[in-house]
Amino acid sequence: MPDVVVIGAGMIGAACAYYAAREGLSVTLVDRGAVAAGTTGSGEGNILVSDKEPGPELDLAMLSCRLWTELASEARELGGFEYEPKGGLVVAENDEVLRALAELAGHQEKSGVVTRAVAADELADYEPHLAPGFAGGVFYPQDAQVQPMLAAARLARRRPSVTLRTGTEVTGLLTERGRVTGVRTDAGDIPAGAVVNAGGTWGGEIAALAGVDLPIMPRRGFILVTEPLTGLPSHDASGAPGSSVGSGPLVRHKVYTAAYVTNVASDSAGLETSAVVEATQAGTVLIGASRERVGFDRTVSLPVLARLARQAVGLFPALADVRAIRAYCGFRPYCPDHLPVIGADPRVPGLYHACGHEGAGIGLAPVTGLLIAQLITGAAPELDPAPFRPDRFAEAAA
Amino acid sequence: MTAHDTPTPDAGGDGVGERAVGRYDLVIVGAGPAGLAAAGVAARAGLRVAVLDAGARIGGQYFRQLPEGFRAARPGALHHGFSRFVRLRDALGDADILLGHRVWAVERGPGGGFAVHCLEGREERARTVAAARLLIATGAHDRVLPFPGWDLPGVMTAGAAQALLKGNLVMAGRRVVVAGTGPFLLPVATSLAAAGATVAGVFEAGGRFALAPQALARPGKAAEALAYGYRLARHRVPYKGGRAVVAAHGDGELTHVTVAKVDADWRPYRGGQETIECDTLAVGYGFVPQLDLPAQLGCETSRDAAGGPVARVDRHMRTSVAGVYAAGETTGVGGADLAELEGVIAGRAVVADALGTPVAGDPADPRTEARRRRLAGFARALLRAYPVGDGWTSWLHDDTLICRCEEVPYGRVKEARDLGAADARSIKLLARPGMGWCQGRICGEAVARLAGEDPAPPRRPIAQPVSLGDLAAMDGRDEWKET
Numbered sequence: 004m005p006d007v008v009v010i011g012a013g014m015i016g017a018a019c020a021y022y023a024a025r026e027g028l029s030v031t032l033v034d035r036g037a038v039a040a041g042t043t044g045s046g047e048g049n050i051l052v053s054d055k056e057p058g059p060e061l062d063l064a065m066l067s068c069r070l071w072t073e074l075a076s077e078a079r080e081l082g083g084f085e086y087e088p089k090g091g092l093v094v095a096e097n098d099e100v101l102r103a104l105a106e107l108a109g110h111q112e113k114s115g116v117v118t119r120a121v122a123a124d125e126l127a128d129y130e131p132h133l134a135p136g137f138a139g140g141v142f143y144p145q146d147a148q149v150q151p152m153l154a155a156a157r158l159a160r161r162r163p164s165v166t167l168r169t170g171t172e173v174t175g176l177l178t179e180r181g182r183v184t185g186v187r188t189d190a191g192d193i194p195a196g197a198v199v200n201a202g203g204t205w206g207g208e209i210a211a212l213a214g215v216d217l218p219i220m221p222r223r224g225f226i227l228v229t230e231p232l233t234g235l236p237s238h239d240a241s242g243a244p245g246s247s248v249g250s251g252p253l254v255r256h257k258v259y260t261a262a263y264v265t266n267v268a269s270d271s272a273g274l275e276t277s278a279v280v281e282a283t284q285a286g287t288v289l290i291g292a293s294r295e296r297v298g299f300d301r302t303v304s305l306p307v308l309a310r311l312a313r314q315a316v317g318l319f320p321a322l323a324d325v326r327a328i329r330a331y332c333g334f335r336p337y338c339p340d341h342l343p344v345i346g347a348d349p350r351v352p353g354l355y356h357a358c359g360h361e362g363a364g365i366g367l368a369p370v371t372g373l374l375i376a377q378l379i380t381g382a383a384p385e386l387d388p389a390p391f392r393p394d395r396f397a398e399a400a401a
Numbered sequence: 402m403t404a405h406d407t408p409t410p411d412a413g414g415d416g417v418g419e420r421a422v423g424r425y426d427l428v429i430v431g432a433g434p435a436g437l438a439a440a441g442v443a444a445r446a447g448l449r450v451a452v453l454d455a456g457a458r459i460g461g462q463y464f465r466q467l468p469e470g471f472r473a474a475r476p477g478a479l480h481h482g483f484s485r486f487v488r489l490r491d492a493l494g495d496a497d498i499l500l501g502h503r504v505w506a507v508e509r510g511p512g513g514g515f516a517v518h519c520l521e522g523r524e525e526r527a528r529t530v531a532a533a534r535l536l537i538a539t540g541a542h543d544r545v546l547p548f549p550g551w552d553l554p555g556v557m558t559a560g561a562a563q564a565l566l567k568g569n570l571v572m573a574g575r576r577v578v579v580a581g582t583g584p585f586l587l588p589v590a591t592s593l594a595a596a597g598a599t600v601a602g603v604f605e606a607g608g609r610f611a612l613a614p615q616a617l618a619r620p621g622k623a624a625e626a627l628a629y630g631y632r633l634a635r636h637r638v639p640y641k642g643g644r645a646v647v648a649a650h651g652d653g654e655l656t657h658v659t660v661a662k663v664d665a666d667w668r669p670y671r672g673g674q675e676t677i678e679c680d681t682l683a684v685g686y687g688f689v690p691q692l693d694l695p696a697q698l699g700c701e702t703s704r705d706a707a708g709g710p711v712a713r714v715d716r717h718m719r720t721s722v723a724g725v726y727a728a729g730e731t732t733g734v735g736g737a738d739l740a741e742l743e744g745v746i747a748g749r750a751v752v753a754d755a756l757g758t759p760v761a762g763d764p765a766d767p768r769t770e771a772r773r774r775r776l777a778g779f780a781r782a783l784l785r786a787y788p789v790g791d792g793w794t795s796w797l798h799d800d801t802l803i804c805r806c807e808e809v810p811y812g813r814v815k816e817a818r819d820l821g822a823a824d825a826r827s828i829k830l831l832a833r834p835g836m837g838w839c840q841g842r843i844c845g846e847a848v849a850r851l852a853g854e855d856p857a858p859p860r861r862p863i864a865q866p867v868s869l870g871d872l873a874a875m876d877g878r879d880e881w882k883e884t
Contacts (some may be wrong), residue, residue, distance in 0.1 A: 012821060036823070036824065036827070037823035037827035038821030038822060038823070039821075039830055039831070040827050040830075044826070044827065044830045152827070152830040156820035156821050156822070157820070160820055160821070167821050169821050229869065285807075301860075303506070303697050303862040305506055306875075308872060309875035309878075312872035313873035313876040315869060315873075316873045322869045322870075323868065323869055325868065325869055326866035326867060326869070327866065327867055327869055327872055328840065328863065328866045329840060329862075329863060330862040330863050331860075331862070332862075
């Protein structure tokens, strides 16, 4: 009998399993599909601090950033999951936006974020192919990127005390006198000391199995992928302006406009896009991602792809001649207050939640896994998890 | 030829289309037997019809290539196929034929109707064709199974070998091995031999006479089979069953292949191997329907007798999406006769639906329907007679490429499985097969089979590479707005 069953073998579940195992617990990680088959396999692999306003989520992100660095350095070859501390460049369309961006950066600095103001005439040092006319920007050297599917798969496999069971669907929870004592699956019961709900966008369904409400909803995003371009993305961890302006990769950092930050925090159900453009180690350029609340609808939306393309070309005019060869969509798990759910569920002893990270799940996975492991073992959590407690929505409704 | 390069449907003409402004009553994607037959039916009934095709000529694969399988014209009787082609071509009426149009996306409008987004010509000019109704007749492509050496120059699909022949790149003087499974191998071999190539052998991985019971039930097909046998014998081409090309060899280009005796699951017997010198290998494991466009529109699919996805249609060739029809290999690989018949049925259904007349009875009258059932039944029997054996996976080595676009060897696929990739999609996510240029059209089936599953319907929101500039230009367009 494992100490812990983690439901969901996406990035969050893999991180929970990894950190729980590191604390000495035995873990069974179950998923109805394959590893990284849900939202993890539909994203870009963002590890961002730049897009977060000061507050509990930024605190999470700062700690998680550090954990990612540790995870990557633990193994050779960038952790085996293409970890790249490439930095993010946020650009402002005009002086007014630039002032707001600089103000945000000032607040972020107080939370430990490293920021570097970039004047209009310095932008080309960072991104030689950036369109002219931007008023300036802020460079965030801590922004990073991983290949999220590999990261989830490798973390799930890194500790021998983690047993991965794919193709195993949880159909119910085992309970004893109101306490969760394991999971019921289509392949038999798995008793355990604790159960972690890392069901991502489907985390609400897992919670419902325990008879509790967790208001997690899907927010759809499309990502465009270009043909592979020659040359690999730069590995410029310091973000120091390169000397080879005009040569090298078309896109060197994560680049987006300041409008992105307002979109991330927006409550609008309608379509919002502000393209984040970046190169990958496979040579492709990723352009993501839109935000729409349309349920679990996978129907292709060309207007969304067209908008993303226009914004990407607006940032990098040279992309106009580059061909898109693929597009995919996924569903971010969002909560009404845009904060994840991390912690023990006081309504159901033995059940822990680790879901609802919206578009930040890859970045916030390590810290989520660490906090869950500390809560299960009774260790003092490294960061106050109160803002993420699972029963906060009931209070809000009451 | 009734090809009009610049279609100008009456702007504002109400015609049959409900509220058409510069849009066709029917746009057909694919100018093969199904598409041409449907176009003729619809155009003669007075609908404004456009036929789009990526090729430079109408006819599709079938009329470009030599007769296909037992369901084709008699060997040597090219004139028979040509006369059918002429008949279809001459019946097109004033349908607009838009050649060199690669469709990269189809879109359903908010109030009905469809936008068909194309790239035109070598310069890939972006162009959108509007349609009240859409018929998808995009045919099928070769099923590819990887094996050691399959990426060597000189190795090609059976379909590609036929296309090369028809393109007058004659094989004369070359030494060719034909291998794979299914009846298509025979016309490929006979036409290669007739073109002057030395066919060193035809190796059918299944049973040599797998088709016999079905063919005997249809005397015409039995006669065709006999005729192929006669022609192979005349060219002294050995035709052996239970044998597969399990490896191709050569330093930079193909020089020889390893042929193995295989069991019913295609697993090689010990010691039953021979080496055959050749400079060309034509290998065919059947065909896979092109489902990109129906999938984009959300059309439901079903499974064919071999487990592969096909567009689900009713007996009038309507898909599950209102206004979208499918005919030909899109609804299941069945050959040119069935495709043409389905095109006729679809054309009639479109006409009835467009005119608001009841479709019952006429579009699929009992005789047509009976004929379709017979042909479809034969196609199903073929699929069952020539299944792909699971044993092909035992031909793979760790360094055998599975995906050529992303250069993914079999060893990386196995590694992904060990990491927890329990299905085809997560193998793709972890090891990248199918993420490159062809988007899995070549390796998709192999990856699915390696994951132990039947191939899923494709998910390709962008069916052909399109420049970001062209895509960006679509932002904010108002083509759905009433003008």
